[in-house]
Amino acid sequence: MKQSWTIPAWAAVLILLMGGTGGPEVVLAEDQPRAETPSATPGAGYPPAPGGMIRRGEQGIEGTSLEDLLLEKGVLTMDDWIRIKAEEERRVSERAIVAEFTGSPRWYERIMMYGYGMFRYNPILSQTAPLTDYHDASIGANTGFFFRRIRWVVTGQVSDHVAFFIQPDLATNIAGNPYVLSMRDAYGDWMFDKAREFRLRVGLQRVACSFDNWQASRVRMAIDRADATNSCQQSERDTGISFMWTPKIVQYRYKQMLDYMYGPGDYGVFWIGVYNGQGASAGEANADKHVGMRLSWPLELPGGRLMEVGMNAMHGMFNVSMGTAAATTTLFSFNESRNTQSRNYLDERLNWYVYYPPQPWGFIGEFSMGKGPEREQDGIVRVRSLHGGYAQLHYQWKYSDTALANFYTRWQTYYGGIKFLTGAPSDRGMQEVETGIAWQPDPQWEFTVAYSYMHRPNTSLTNLSTVTMPGSQFIADANLIRMQVIWFWN
Numbered sequence: 001m002k003q004s005w006t007i008p009a010w011a012a013v014l015i016l017l018m019g020g021t022g023g024p025e026v027v028l029a030e031d032q033p034r035a036e037t038p039s040a041t042p043g044a045g046y047p048p049a050p051g052g053m054i055r056r057g058e059q060g061i062e063g064t065s066l067e068d069l070l071l072e073k074g075v076l077t078m079d080d081w082i083r084i085k086a087e088e089e090r091r092v093s094e095r096a097i098v099a100e101f102t103g104s105p106r107w108y109e110r111i112m113m114y115g116y117g118m119f120r121y122n123p124i125l126s127q128t129a130p131l132t133d134y135h136d137a138s139i140g141a142n143t144g145f146f147f148r149r150i151r152w153v154v155t156g157q158v159s160d161h162v163a164f165f166i167q168p169d170l171a172t173n174i175a176g177n178p179y180v181l182s183m184r185d186a187y188g189d190w191m192f193d194k195a196r197e198f199r200l201r202v203g204l205q206r207v208a209c210s211f212d213n214w215q216a217s218r219v220r221m222a223i224d225r226a227d228a229t230n231s232c233q234q235s236e237r238d239t240g241i242s243f244m245w246t247p248k249i250v251q252y253r254y255k256q257m258l259d260y261m262y263g264p265g266d267y268g269v270f271w272i273g274v275y276n277g278q279g280a281s282a283g284e285a286n287a288d289k290h291v292g293m294r295l296s297w298p299l300e301l302p303g304g305r306l307m308e309v310g311m312n313a314m315h316g317m318f319n320v321s322m323g324t325a326a327a328t329t330t331l332f333s334f335n336e337s338r339n340t341q342s343r344n345y346l347d348e349r350l351n352w353y354v355y356y357p358p359q360p361w362g363f364i365g366e367f368s369m370g371k372g373p374e375r376e377q378d379g380i381v382r383v384r385s386l387h388g389g390y391a392q393l394h395y396q397w398k399y400s401d402t403a404l405a406n407f408y409t410r411w412q413t414y415y416g417g418i419k420f421l422t423g424a425p426s427d428r429g430m431q432e433v434e435t436g437i438a439w440q441p442d443p444q445w446e447f448t449v450a451y452s453y454m455h456r457p458n459t460s461l462t463n464l465s466t467v468t469m470p471g472s473q474f475i476a477d478a479n480l481i482r483m484q485v486i487w488f489w490n
Helices: 007-020 065-072 078-098 248-260
Strands: 111-121 124-127 146-157 162-174 177-191 198-206 237-245 270-275 290-300 306-320 343-356 361-375 381-400 403-415 430-442 445-462 473-489
Touching (some): 065 078, 146 177, 248 290, 248 306, 306 361
Antiparallel strands (some): 146 162, 198 237, 290 306, 306 343, 343 361, 403 430
């Protein structure tokens, strides 16, 4: 529609465009490229974003003193004032989604850093057998203080079509050393269009398994990911190439869920990728490549509430490390030929999920099924069917402008193997109930206290074995108090 604007009105718009308002901060997923304008200023009066995520500094449609003065003097009509503010809000929102902060010739203004640390203590109240949890190396015989993650992100959009994301972890446990530097993400994005609807991603990145795996650790309520979903891929990532498509309207919804509702961010309505398939910290071990796909849609319900539904699928061949045969309690396995040489196994999964964010009540439900390698009672690894999932109910109490508490209860179960652990140990029949409170006194700190009841096979130890007969896995029932502190810097 052609608009009839007065000359003074255009002058007011020009003043606004030249510096009347600050730019927004860009907020994407934990492992999504993001950049910000150096003139960005945080918005005042907004509640804190869940998980300590940065909130963009939009100013809404409140008038500035200049606009109010022009309106009071009759230079601007009310219609002109509303049109100016509507155009300003549209422009701010466009910049926040598209991240078009590429005009500065100074590279350090197109690149930013942020990160967080995750500190834990997991006292075991009781157990019926030696307990391990492959998610958390501090759960076991010698419970102690433990850094689960220390992440430092360097990211930016360096041109209209190129963005990058690098995320090392300073607290990876390798061979008993809990502070080994490892890479968690390292990729570049090629945006085919300025609206970022079509993207090509190349490098070490998240791959399609489940909503649980797309969601960043720093915004998840439960202490660890569920076994049925996380056993799909070691560290949720692998090295490969992927393509994503996200329509513009969906970009807005993904961003709203990320800012306020613990959403994972924009990984596309449609995602398809080809990757090695052996895990984030492992190179290719066979000539086969894994193929994964994701379909997702964030629904807008009556009253403006959002809900995301979707599915993930993957297929490939996985190379299992059998371990070393010895008279010991360290878990190892044989392949079908009754030796400890590695062997390739069928690896395929199909996953469905629904996510209703805390508004203030919410829930998550996921179910996965497929086939994969699993250690059986005779110690031989075979391809077996697998299935499992979890259900979580949560409630958010926002008791001030800068503080909130999340209450959650999650039940999970899994019948399958853990393919990426030595010997592909069985996790069949595991059950867990976890209930806790995640308290954020301000956006930079989160304190979680939870109670967990676990029934799970030990994934690293067995009863005494021989060089010709692997031992059988312990089955443990345990009660734990789990405590976690996360600090964020942005």
